[in-house]
Amino acid sequence: MRILSKGTLREFWTKHKDSEQQLKSWYYEVDKADWKNPKDIKKHYPSASFLQNNLVVFNIKGNHYRLIVKINYEYKIVWIRFIGTHAEYDKLNIKNL
Numbered sequence: 001m002r003i004l005s006k007g008t009l010r011e012f013w014t015k016h017k018d019s020e021q022q023l024k025s026w027y028y029e030v031d032k033a034d035w036k037n038p039k040d041i042k043k044h045y046p047s048a049s050f051l052q053n054n055l056v057v058f059n060i061k062g063n064h065y066r067l068i069v070k071i072n073y074e075y076k077i078v079w080i081r082f083i084g085t086h087a088e089y090d091k092l093n094i095k096n097l
Contacts, residue, residue, distance in 0.1 A: 001031060001033050001078050002077050002078065003030055004077065004079050004080065006027060008080045009080065009083060023060060023067075030078060035071065038050050041056060045058060047063075053070065054070055055069070055081065056070075064085065064086060065086065066088075067080070067082070067083050068092075069081060
């Protein structure tokens with residue numbers, strides 16, 4: 001999968017050092033993945049949540065952080081739409097992603 005953009009993750013883990021290893025692991029796993037549908041994601045990320053418009057929520061570092069991406073399965077593109085704390089996620093308006 002092609003991930004847009006690693007810079008967003010890097011910026012986040014610079015502020016939240018405890019997230020760096022897990023975000024890097026997530027990035028490298030997804031970079032090598034070949035997801036064709038949500039079932040492929042659930043195989044490796046059973047706690048992933050699926051929202052409208054191909055948005056997927058990943059729990060990072062034991063659910064301390066939330067990562068939301070938008071996926072285009074046909075073109076194998078993953079857009080990072082949000083990364084933040086659980087509290088920031090709770091305040092988020094998903095419709096604006």
